[in-house]
Amino acid sequence: MSAKKAVSSRFKSVPQDPNRIIIFDTTLRDGEQSPGATMNQDEKIQVARALYRLKVDVIEAGFPIASPGDHDAVKAVAEVLDEKDAPIICGLARSLEKDIKCAASAVKNARRPRIHVFLATSAIHRQFKLKKAKDEIVRQAVQAVQFARTFVDDVEFSPEDASRTEPEFLCEVTEAVIAAGATTVNIPDTVGYAVPDQFGSVIRTLKEKVSNIEQAVISVHCHNDLGLAVANSLAGVRNGARQVECTINGIGERAGNAALEELIMALRTRGDFYPYQTGIDTKRLLPSSKLVSAVTGINVQRNKAVVGENAFAHESGIHQDGFLKERTTYEIMRPEDIGLEQSKLVLGKHSGKHAFKNRLKELGYELDEKQLVDAFERFKVLCDKKKNIYDADLIALVEDQLVAAAPVWELELLQVAAGNKAVPTATVILRKDQATYQDAAIGDGPIDALTKAIDRITGVSGKILDFQVHAVSEGREAQGEVDIKCDFDGEVIYGRGFSTDIIEASAKAYLNAVCRAVAKSDAAVKPAERPGHAQPKPVGATP
Ligand code: KIV
Ligand code: ZN
Numbered sequence: 068m069s070a071k072k073a074v075s076s077r078f079k080s081v082p083q084d085p086n087r088i089i090i091f092d093t094t095l096r097d098g099e100q101s102p103g104a105t106m107n108q109d110e111k112i113q114v115a116r117a118l119y120r121l122k123v124d125v126i127e128a129g130f131p132i133a134s135p136g137d138h139d140a141v142k143a144v145a146e147v148l149d150e151k152d153a154p155i156i157c158g159l160a161r162s163l164e165k166d167i168k169c170a171a172s173a174v175k176n177a178r179r180p181r182i183h184v185f186l187a188t189s190a191i192h193r194q195f196k197l198k199k200a201k202d203e204i205v206r207q208a209v210q211a212v213q214f215a216r217t218f219v220d221d222v223e224f225s226p227e228d229a230s231r232t233e234p235e236f237l238c239e240v241t242e243a244v245i246a247a248g249a250t251t252v253n254i255p256d257t258v259g260y261a262v263p264d265q266f267g268s269v270i271r272t273l274k275e276k277v278s279n280i281e282q283a284v285i286s287v288h289c290h291n292d293l294g295l296a297v298a299n300s301l302a303g304v305r306n307g308a309r310q311v312e313c314t315i316n317g318i319g320e321r322a323g324n325a326a327l328e329e330l331i332m333a334l335r336t337r338g339d340f341y342p343y344q345t346g347i348d349t350k351r352l353l354p355s356s357k358l359v360s361a362v363t364g365i366n367v368q369r370n371k372a373v374v375g376e377n378a379f380a381h382e383s384g385i386h387q388d389g390f391l392k393e394r395t396t397y398e399i400m401r402p403e404d405i406g407l408e409q410s411k412l413v414l415g416k417h418s419g420k421h422a423f424k425n426r427l428k429e430l431g432y433e434l435d436e437k438q439l440v441d442a443f444e445r446f447k448v449l450c451d452k453k454k455n456i457y458d459a460d461l462i463a464l465v466e467d468q469l470v471a472a473a474p475v476w477e478l479e480l481l482q483v484a485a486g487n488k489a490v491p492t493a494t495v496i497l498r499k500d501q502a503t504y505q506d507a508a509i510g511d512g513p514i515d516a517l518t519k520a521i522d523r524i525t526g527v528s529g530k531i532l533d534f535q536v537h538a539v540s541e542g543r544e545a546q547g548e549v550d551i552k553c554d555f556d557g558e559v560i561y562g563r564g565f566s567t568d569i570i571e572a573s574a575k576a577y578l579n580a581v582c583r584a585v586a587k588s589d590a591a592v593k594p595a596e597r598p599g600h601a602q603p604k605p606v607g608a609t610p
Contacts, residue, residue: 086343088334089310090327091125091286092118094359095144096159097324098314099129101365103552103561105583108140110362114315115144117358117431118154121351123327125155127183127312131173132166136586138173145177155221157181162211171218181221183253184211188240189228201236208240209247216248223251225288230256230269237269238276245277251284251310256299259292259322267302274307286310289325291317296325301333304343315359316367316374328352328373328405336400353406354431361466364550364561364579366535373405414461416450430458432465442468452567453546459539463546463565467575475585476525479503481574485513493517495574497524517574527581529553529560536569549576555584 095111098104106114111128118126128145131138145156156177158170162184174180186197186208193199199207208224215222224244229237241252254273256266270287274280287303287310289296300311317326331349334341356374360367369376379402389396402408414426420443427434427442434442445464450456480496493516494507506523510516514534522528533552538545547569551562560583564575 084344085309087309088304088343088345089124089284089286090331090345090347091127091157091310091312092121092123092314092327093127093288093312093324094118094314094318094327095140096127096129097288097312097320098316098318098359098363100320101318101323101363103559104318104363104365105560105587106362107583107586108136108143111140112143112147113432114359114362115148116433117351117355118315119148119150120348120431121355122346122348123154124346125157125181125310127157127159129173130159132160132163132169138169141170141173142176145174145180149178151178153178155179155181157183157223159183159185160211160215162186162207164214167211167215167218171215174219179221180219181223181251182215182219183223183225184208184215185225185227185253185255186211187228187257188226188236189231190233191231192228201239205240205243209243212244212247212249220250222249223253223286224249225253225255227255228257229254230261230266231258234269234272238273241273242277242279245279245283249283251286253286253288253310253312254303254308255288255312256290256296257288259290259296261289261299262293262295263298263302266299267306270303270306270308284310286312288312290320291322291324291326294322296323297329297333300325300330301341304334304341315355316365316371318359318363318365326372328356332373332400332405335404349404350406351431354429357462358431361462361563364552364563366550373400379407414446414456415454416447426458426461427465430462430465432462434465438468449546449567457539460546463539463548466563467565475499475582476521476578478571478574478578481517481571483513483517483570485516491516493520495520495524497521497578513570514573514577517570518577521574521577521581525581525585527555527584529555529577529580529584531577532559534573536572539565547572549573551576551580553577553580553584555580555588558584558587560584560587 095114099106115126129137129141131141141158156174158174160166160170160182167182170182188204193204212222212224226232226237226240270285273285285308287300287308289299311330313325313327313330315327317323331345331347334343353374356367367375386397414423423443423446424439442465449464477498479498482494485491490509491513492509495517496503496505504524506520508516508519508523510519531551531553535550537548539548546565546567549564549572553560560580562576562580564572564579566572
């Protein structure tokens with residue numbers, strides 16, 4: 068098997084300014100590997116659109132071989148983002164023929180397709196996971212890159228667990244894959260073990276020792292197990308990396324990946340120290356963060372840097388006093404630069420569909436005509452229940468609709484009887500494929516009763532691990548948001564529901580988790596086949 072295309076075709080899709088940092092977003096791939104963060108196809112498309120508006124350079128849209136659903140979602144993202152300035156759409160593949168073919172098929176209709184192949188290189192992975200010698204690893208990596216190059220010009224290679232790989236061997240693999248046609252070499256700190264000085268020196272060593280390094284872009288991909296993902300990524304940039312892989316809100320495997328918003332604001336706020344540019348529209352950071360939190364069900368912690376609720380709140384008297392005298396005494400970033408505006412009364416009963424559509428677009432949601440008509444009807448119903456409609460209400464409304472867009476089961480009716488002297492009882496009617504199903508149950512409380520009634524209908528049962536209710540906007544009539552974390556046969560799944568009635572929001576949240584669990588069990592994603600696990604048939608091996 069040999070590469071069809073010449074190796075010389077360099078990465079041409081983003082400016083070649085030596086100080087331009089390529090932002091590679093992997094929210095839809097590594098981010099989706101966060102426990103419980105499964106997104107359906109509609110949700111992935113919404114996130115991809117938000118990433119386009121945020122102006123990321125590369126979207127890693129998924130791991131196509133993981134399941135037919137993953138393949139189709141990557142394909143859909145590649146096809147939906149057809150604008151002239153659309154980002155590169157990338158699909159992940161192990162260094163296996165079947166994975167590479169599958170990734171190639173998923174990204175083939177993108178304006179700028181990329182295939183990202185990976186293979187572990189560290190001694191620990193070679194010995195215990197792959198059971199392969201160094202020369203076999205080099206051979207497999209080279210063949211994988213060459214094979215990927217027969218489909219696309221833009222091929223990224225990742226030596227998995229690079230930060231724990233012997234530096235000389237990492238240089239050898241890097242040189243070999245660049246010679247084979249890799250246009251980007253991504254250096255992952257797969258287990259978040261690196262510390263900034265050391266990680267920076269890994270990148271510097273590659274720059275100094277790999278003879279053909281100038282023929283590829285060096286990328287970094289850092290995990291956050293020690294809370295150092297952003298610091299390590301920045302150290303990589305200081306030492307020559309020109310692509311950074313990151314996710315919105317830092318979601319990802321285990322403790323997550325480098326948070327895009329933190330990285331971008333660090334580069335921007337400390338431009339004196341980091342003389343680099345990105346193409347990111349920082350005003351889209353907060354809307355993108357809210358969207359990802361909404362579709363994954365993973366809340367952003369209040370004190371999270373840049374996008375947390377408290378990131379711009381000044382509590383102590385001394386700080387407030389200084390801030391009022393001169394903002395920069397206690398604020399190093401301007402809230403408006405990340406898209407944080409005062410909670411605004413945005414729309415009301417008399418607002419028209421056009422204004423509604425425009426505001427949704429500003430918030431990062433682009434709905435098709437049918438979705439828009441549905442959303443607008445729901446908006447009018449909400450206006451009857453609630454006088455003041457805030458941005459947060461609109462996000463809740465659209466998210467509720469998106470969550471319901473690909474449901475297996477829909478809530479048709481909920482009746483709950485509860486009280487300090489009553490036996491909590493719930494009657495539930497669910498809809499599935501035009502048919503309705505009804506059941507009732509008693510429980511320890513109204514939530515217990517309604518989840519039991521839902522379980523009786525769906526035949527799926529989740530154990531609630533965490534349950535949180537909060538108001539999405541202000542006032543006594545505020546909508547309630549319920550976030551639920553459930554265990555379905557050892558699989559952690561999140562669900563979210565909104566309503567002005569918190570019992571109904573709870574039923575919606577639980578049902579959302581049930582639907583995600585059903586969708587997940589339909590998808591043939593075996594954990595053992597995800598990144599970081601055994602590789603059955605290497606590229607080039609005879610069947
Ligand atoms: O963390 C990792 O090593 C990865 C690779 C697939 C890039 O996610
Ligand atoms: Zn990763």
